[in-house]
Amino acid sequence: MRDYAKVGPKFWIGDTGKALRKAGPDVLVVAMYLMTCPSANMLGLYYLPLPTLAHETGIPFEGALKALQRCCEVGFCSYDEDAEVVWVHQMARFQVADSLKAGDNRCKGIQADYDALPANRFLTPFFCLYVDAFHLTSCRGEGRANEAPSKPLRSQEQEQEQEQEQDKEQQGASSGDDAPNRSDPIPYSQIVRGYNSAMVNLPKVRELTPARKSAIRTAWHGSKGRQSLAFWTAFWAECAATKFLNGAGPYTGEHANWRPDFDYLIRSKTVTKVYEKAMDRMERAQRGDGEAAAA
Structure with a gap:
């Protein structure tokens, strides 16, 4: 569990933040939870079963699921239901930095955390998005060959x-x-x-x-x-x-x-x-x- 998480003031006035706000209070709670929950990491790519999301936010399961779906629809995050992994797309930039110098030790830490992630369908998109910013060196595939493809959220x-x-x-x-x-x-x-x-x-x-x-x-x-x-x-x-x-x-x-x-x-x-x-x-x-x- 991380000791702290960073949430910038621009969260409330950016285009995505405004879209989340318009979607209702449950959506805002889920979005804030995804950035600060005990399961989260600095990559914004982590294991999160849906029952845990509902339990820790205090939102009934169906309401939590709908709120997560809305977060996905506005582009805030994506969810791999089969792997039970969520990806908050821009979270790594807020938790780490927009970019790091090649010699920064945090680059090795980010690569190590990435290497340790469970198989999911966001591994390649995450690498492609952050390879330059964090000087990533090794891209993982979307999962093992014998794994079934990820199921989409109902929406x-x-x-x-x-x-x-x-x-x-x-x-x-x-x-x-x-x-x-x-x-x-x-x-x-x-x-x-x-x-x-x-x-x-x-x-x-x-x-x-x-x-x-x-x-x-x-x-x-x-x-x-x-x-x-x-x-x-x-x-x-x-x-x-x-x-x-x-x-x-x-x-x-x-x-x-x-x-x-x-x-x-x-x-x-x-x-x-x-x-x-x-x-x-x-x-x-x-x-x-x-x-x-x-x-």
Whole structure:
């Protein structure tokens, strides 16, 4: 158990804080609990069974579950129901720092804490989001090969079903411009899922339309370096780490109310601008895996 936790005053006036406040007092209690509870760690990624959440907040189970779902919907956190692990997306920045110098001993501590986490589906997104800020050296996968995939929270089931239908549609397609082929398969839905996992402060993609498939295909064929899921994982992580692209801004003048979305980020011009940084990020992550395997 930690001796203390940091909660910044901006929690109450930031966009996410305002969204939590509008959602009601139970949602605010759960959000504050997730940052300060006995189970929490400085990473914001930790084991938390739902009965524990309900018991320690004093909120009836169904109410606590609904409040947690709302926290997920506004982008404050994500919950892996199968692993019983919660990830408060920006908590590590508040509990540790926006970034650390490479020689800071806390970097080794963060890597050690990360290595000790139970298997869950947030391990790779967490690494991609914080690899540069905390100089992480080794990325863990989403779990062991024999583990079942994580179950979504009930409020996310419809979204998951839609993604499965999209996958079936792609697998069953045998002709047409939007269908992948054996010589050039494009994992459309997996690229979309990568966006939804990493870009937690932007609108989720809920429809994989022909226009979006066309934009993905154009970006995919922009160069050989873009033709892997490893690149797209790194690409979304780079976007998530860039304030202009992740929704943090600042946005001024006539664009004060504008925010990027999937359609903007997947444009060929945007991908080209982010390409080199994303390639660097991907290569660093791969070197980290190689070094860990050789150790």
